[in-house]
Amino acid sequence: MAVPGRAQWKGYIRFGEVTAPVALYTATSTSERISFHTVNRETGNRVRREFVDSATGKPVEKEDQVKGYELDNDRYVVLEPEEVAAAVPESDKTLRVQAFISCDDIDKVYFDRPYYLTPDKMGTEAYALLRDGMHKKKVAAIAQTVLFRRMRTVLVRTHEKGLIATTLNFDYEVRSAKEAFKEIPEIKIKGEMLDLAKHIIGIKKGTFSADEFDDRYEAALAELIKAKMEGKTLPKRAPPKVSKPNELLEALRQSAGIKAAAEPKRRASKAAPKGRSKATRSAAAKAKTKTAAKSAPAQRRRAS
């Protein structure tokens, strides 16, 4: 069977003293959809990019453009392409497995790009052995090699009948989750609130296949552009209503479809905003959910 496209990389994978020839194929592509052009607001013409000397303002030829590292204000060291290349270790084209890590132990935030890792030439036996061994032990392999002019760490994991090698971001490219979330107060939700939220999850639980997802943006943008061309004013949209802490429990109950009447004591005293709340509740539910068809006649009856 012909493999579509050309391999991004060909080399070997080495675990322990075993070496098997393999190839990497990019597993993903990026698709661009809507594109705007940059235009000059003044003239309505398109603009084009030019590279100029910051001091003289004159265009700089491609061959005169070199890499410079800024030491401090306006002081640079020039690095020639050969010097940058010399910083990269010589490639022996071998993905060396450094360690195996449990699949549950993997921090996905490091994931960069996935590649299909396939056996090349006659290496299928060792390949199948590594795949099945990792599958059995529920582990992935951490391996390193020179890829795309950089020493990269990849995570190799079984996928269907093959293996996927995902390049990992370097340590300095990933923000610490702990740091990012440190301002969030320690709140552990328990009791009724947690039960209600779990109930809502149960209602909304299902399956999802990413390949059936449709991007509605283009259509919505087309509408917007049409409205603008027809000279209509574009609607300003009001921000959604945020649930206040004292309304949270009630919002959860309504979302879970639990009757507020099930808790008779406290409601009379203060909580319920508009007293007799069967009507209120069903109205609120109707506004938010799609049970409109059923509740509309009922509501009309009450209203009259």
Next chain:
Amino acid sequence: MAPPRPYWKGYLKLSLVTCPVSMMPATSESEKVRFHTLNRKTNNRVVSRYVDAETGKEVDEEDEAKGYERGENDFLVIEDEELESVALESARTIDIEKFVSRNTIEWVWLEKPHYLSPSDEVGHEAFSVVRDAMEAEKVVGISRLVLGRRERAVMLEPCGKGIVVWTLRYGDEVRKAENYFGDIGDGDNDPKLMSLVTSLIEERSKPWNPDMVQDPVQEKLKAIIESKRKSAKKGAKPKGKGKDEEPAYTGNVIDLMSALKKSLETKSGGKSRRRIN
């Protein structure tokens, strides 16, 4: 790391519960050794600027606008604020439509991670409810979200006190695995080999550690820059190393068996270093 600026602000919504949130990318380029482009002749920075395609004159930054091409060379200018009124709730609300069991979304779909936090005290509890319930039920949430002028499917996963939001790739962005793996056998492995390989895996298993993703090239570049800074000019070029020869691969079952055995020996005994051919 550079102080993270909120990259997106909006709302997180589960049914009738809504709270204000902010989001930032979980990855950052700010610590990477970055180069600028210089003009070799003058040593000045090279900067890019826009010129009007018709008049050739420089265009001020504030005059740069997004143009939708409604006819040939006929552009309708759309302002960023106007784009915000696009009629999609997902432009600013992450409304969780669905929950799925953890680990049912294949990793190949995961595109870019972001950290989601409550942005206002009013939403702390509501945010925590959504997070803790997902954690308790071992599920992830699925929603739509407009980012970068496209509507994306996103996956929400609790992470410590916060939530990680992954953009998911579109259906046409992931190549079909069977086109690549179709020829691979189902693995009729020799049980002896299997037992050797699983011992090897056990022996070399380690806990995850961020040290596994260090970047030696970046360290070298920093060293080169440092030495250049010191000896302002004397650009002694680092020499390339000798090439390693290409390794031979392990072919048949007998080779495999002896290579695996050797791997186990090398690790424990640490003597035989010989390369197998």
